[in-house]
Amino acid sequence: MIPRFSKRFERDSSGLESLFTLSEKKDAISFAGGYPAEELFPKEELDAAFLKRSELTDNSVYQYSSALGYEPLRAKIRTYAKKNGIDCEIENIMITQGAQQGINFLADLFLDVGDCMAVEAPTYIGALEAFAARSPEFYEIEMQDDGLNLDQLEEVCKHHQLKMLYTVPNFQNPTGICMSLAKRKRLAKMASQYDFLVIEDDPYRELRYEGVGLPSIKSFDMSGNVVTLGSCSKILSPALRTGWLIADETLMNALKNLRLASDCNPSSVVGQMIDEYLEDNDINEHIEEINDLYRDRRDAMIDGLKRYLPEECNFTEPLGGFFIWLELPEDVVAQEILDNYGDVTFIESSTLFPVSHRRNCMRLNFTGVNDEEIEEGCRRLGDAIKETLYERISAK
Secondary structure, three states: OOOOHHHHHHOOOOHHHHHHHHHHHHHHHOOOOOOOOOOHHHHHHHHHHHHHHHHHHHHHHHHOOOOOOOHHHHHHHHHHHHHHHOOOHHHHHHHHHHEHHHHHHHHHHHHHOOOOEEEEEEEHHHHHHHHHHHOOOOEEEEEOOOOEEEEHHHHHHHHEEEEEEEEOOOOOOOOOOOOOOOHHHHHHHHHHHHEEEEEEEEEOOOOOOOOOOOOOOOHOOOOOEEEEEEEEOOOOOOOOEEEEEEOOHHHHHHHHHHHOOOOOOOOOOHHHHHHHHHHHOHHHHHHHHHHHHHHHHHHHHHHHHHOOOOOOOEOOOOOOOOOEEEEOOOOHHHHHHHHHHHEEOEEEOOOHHHOOOOOOOOEEOOOOOOEEEEHHHHHHHHHHHHHHHHHHHOOO
């Protein structure tokens, strides 16, 4: 008989596991997973980049590499970061196994049991599970139309020694909300004033369908209290498992030591493949193609929800990203709809609120489904919600 698992892993199930299970459910239309559209993966170009780089290099391509990752790729990320207002050096950038690894590194580095941790309410389930494994004391900061409620956050800071805040400022997962410029500036200032770390998770930045992009929170950081995470998963391919982390020197030195005790270094093979792709292709043209398709799918889902949902429901109309957030009447449990009407799937909200566990909301993904699936899925969802509301009225 094997020994008992550590307390960090005593949980019976994972919210992420449920997400993937719902996304792959047969005979159902899935609005559950945050999946990119497979038809947009630049397979031919990535294949060509891999073969070309393999032919141009010697055996060293398969050798150990820097803990920070392939330097020419980091140089390209530095150029990209400067476009978003971040003034950094190559040494301030670490290539990670997706942004998720960056979240885990920061959780390992900073969180002890009982530390104060603030998150947006609701927030991304993958980050929440990474933090929850370290058993912090969570504080939920409600989302407003222009991002998290900084007045509420400041009240937390005045009464507790906050150690870390996690935020997705651009087209937040799961609400789709974009943080305003004024709040980005204020949050960076607050992090310095109250001595807490801001984790700025920014995988959806380039997926903007309307308006003009805003500077990174990190661009307003004057004290090293903001760390930015980025990812190739939404603009190239999730299977590449490549993201990045940008931090100031002192923090990066600690992260390098943590990295060496974890997986030593990211894959140089994948790093060189992506670097070659960026040498030979216009990534901005590819992103424009992505945005054209996703804009149409977003519009199709908004139209479908307006057409089929009862008037008791409210939902966001995001300017970019992957998700629409739908709120049901307070006494309706989203999980019951999922259980009773399984022919359309979504992410119910209770796992996205670490303290309140609100149950009357759902996250809907529009990027991984086509127009026909969106139309039929919205119809099925609308029918299921109407039937649920009718049953509750009849029972009274």
